[in-house]
Amino acid sequence: ELDDEALGWFSRRLPWGSYGMLARASLSAPTLGLALARWCRHHALLTDDILPHLHTEGEQAALVITEQRDLGALREFCLVSTLRNALGLASWFIDSRLPVLAADFPFAAPPHAQAYGVLFSGPTRFQAPHAAVHFDARYLALPITRDEAAMRQMLQHALPLTVRQYRRDRLLVQRVRQVLAALPSATHSAHTLAEQLHVSARTLHRQLKEEGASLQSLKDEVRKSRAIDLLHRSDRPIKQVAQAAGFASEKSFIRAFRSWTGQSPAEFRRSARAVAP
Structure with missing residues (x-):
């Protein structure tokens, strides 16, 4: 009904196919690290309301979201869904679960905080400076295993990647x-x-x-x-x-x-x- 893949989160709507375009733009990357870096960079072309970026320090990596404006009532839904979308796509790219060591969110624990244990495998920390998911940096070196044919098929049934944990863990x-x-x-x-x-x-x-x-x-x-x-x-x-x-x-x-x-x-x-x- 909204014709907005961002479901009303951002100051302008994202036409249907926007996140599919992001996925395709990262498909040719040789490794997950480069694919996620591209995804973050290209996401900023769709909207500057949030800025995702990939941060690596030692043996741990993090996908971090910086908020550029007040996201209003949909703030929680936006941050959670954006991170789950990126994790689902990353897992699909390498045909492997990307286990979350910790998830951070910059707001107080909501009444439904227990649901975060289903969405993110590691502990969830509220009142953090930024929204972020932390994971083992070794996953960034895994090669992208998908091709264009697999991408077309995945995009027809993309929702499960966002809402379900990928089962296989190659590391x-x-x-x-x-x-x-x-x-x-x-x-x-x-x-x-x-x-x-x-x-x-x-x-x-x-x-x-x-x-x-x-x-x-x-x-x-x-x-x-x-x-x-x-x-x-x-x-x-x-x-x-x-x-x-x-x-x-x-x-x-x-x-x-x-x-x-x-x-x-x-x-x-x-x-x-x-x-x-």
């Missing part, structure tokens, strides 16, 4: 490895890991399986790497190496290490040092 295996390696001596259950990654334990298992991995195999990989490093570089007793690698007992560590290498930890240490220069 989930790397993210799990990072959490495990950060605290190798901790006991990591599926539930505690899922909480840190802002997914359910069921989703964690399913997505790891889709990526050809399992939680146990990733745990073993990190434990093995940690144990080998300690056996090479330290004189710690085997019991301490076992604890540092996340094993509850020395016996279980020796049994696992033998299955990985065909040697006991003590035998491995002696053979490694025998060939060391």
Whole structure:
């Protein structure tokens, strides 16, 4: 009825197809980082009521919205919808979920604040300086996997990308490895890991399986790497190496290490040092 893809948010209407044009303008970018930078730049050509921009600092990136005028009664709807639109398109570009580490909004928590947990996977912070979503910067390096034919098909059914979380996460295996390696001596259950990654334990298992991995195999990989490093570089007793690698007992560590290498930890240490220069 409005003939306005911005649904009345901005000082001028956006003709039907405006956001499709933004998507097409970013399609030829080689990586998600360049695609999102283009999307932000071209969005400013449609309206200067808000200015989206991509900010990267260290291992974290953020899509930030600066408000250029008073958005009035539709302010919340505008900021939330614009960020969800960008996240949905970004996820579609790389065929991967883009997990939100935190979402910021520059207004008080509304009565329906619980709904934000459905729209954004990470914690939501209200009364922030700007509206923004924060995510792992490694996703920016992922290549764009779509073509024009896929774009035409997507634009016919674009709404689900805005309102639903993309299921697949192409960097989930790397993210799990990072959490495990950060605290190798901790006991990591599926539930505690899922909480840190802002997914359910069921989703964690399913997505790891889709990526050809399992939680146990990733745990073993990190434990093995940690144990080998300690056996090479330290004189710690085997019991301490076992604890540092996340094993509850020395016996279980020796049994696992033998299955990985065909040697006991003590035998491995002696053979490694025998060939060391």
